[in-house]
Amino acid sequence: MQEAIAALLQEINDVQVGITHDALRLALSSILVRVSNQDSDTRYAAVAKDISKQDVFEQFEAAIQKLHKALIARDWEQSPATVIEANTLTLAxxxxxxxxxxxxxxxxxxxxxxxxxxxxxxxxxxxxxxxxxxxxxxxxxxxxxxxxxxxxxxxxxxxxxxxxxxxxxxxxxxxxxxxxxxxxxxxxxxxxxxxxxxxxxxxxxxxxxxxxxxxxxxxxxxxxxxxxxxxxxxxxxxxxxx
The missing domain is CATH 3.40.50.150 (Vaccinia Virus protein VP39)
Incomplete structure (x- = not known):
C-alpha cells in the first residue's frame, strides 16, 4: 500500500500544471485514510484491511473520475478565491x-x-x-x-x-x-x-x-x-x- 502511494506521489509531483497538480493531490488525499490501517476519519484505531497495490490505484482512479464529473457538471463561473494557510492567532x-x-x-x-x-x-x-x-x-x-x-x-x-x-x-x-x-x-x-x-x-x-x-x-x-x-x-x- 505504501509503495503504491509513494508511486502515485512521484507521478503527481512531476505534474507541472498547478491546477492539475492540486486536483491530483486532492484526489489522493481523499483516499489515504480509506486505504490505510486507520479505521476512519473519526476513529483513530488500527484495523486490518486487505488492501493491495491495485486497490490503491483503482481507488485513486475512482477519486479522479468523481472529481472530474463534479467539475464538468458545474454550471456556474468559478469565482476567484485566496486560500491562506496560517494560524488565525498569528495572522496579521x-x-x-x-x-x-x-x-x-x-x-x-x-x-x-x-x-x-x-x-x-x-x-x-x-x-x-x-x-x-x-x-x-x-x-x-x-x-x-x-x-x-x-x-x-x-x-x-x-x-x-x-x-x-x-x-x-x-x-x-x-x-x-x-x-x-x-x-x-x-x-x-x-x-x-x-x-x-x-x-x-x-x-x-x-x-x-x-x-x-x-x-x-x-x-x-x-x-x-x-x-x-x-x-x-x-x-x-x-x-x-x-
Missing amino acids: HGDLPGPVGLVITSPPYPNAYEYWLYHKYRMWWLGFDPLAVKEQEIGARAHFFKREHHTAENFWAQMRGTFKLIDRVLVKYGYACFVIGRSKIHGVIIDNADIIQAVAAERGFGLVSRFDRVISASRKSFNLAHANIKTETVLVLQKIKA
Missing part, C-alpha cells in the same frame, strides 16, 4: 488581500476532536508537519491532558485573539456567523457559544440571532459521544461599531 490583517464582508466559521471545540491526529498520515504524505499543527491547533485534546493543561480560559484567550483580527478586517455592519458546540473539560460542560458571544460583545459586535440545531448522527463529521453533545449553536453577530 495585512496578510489578507482586502476588507472582509462576511465571516462564516466553526472554531474547533476544545477537547472534542484532534484534527492533527485523525489526519496526521494524510498530512505526512502530502508534505505537511502534523506535529507542528498539533502544537498550534485550537482545542486539541492533547492540550487538556498535559502537566500544565489548558482550561476554558485558554479558549477565551484564543477567541479574543480571533476577534481582534475579525474586528480589524470585517467591514462596518458586516456579519460573522459561528457554529459551535459545547465541550466537556475535566468533567465540566463548557458552553462555548456563551464565550464567543461575550468576547464578541467586548469588541462591539451585536447579537443578531442565536439558535441551536440537532446534530444528525448520520452527518456528524466526528464523534462527540465522549462529550455527550447532541446539539450545536449557531451565532449570527454583526459589527456595530466602526
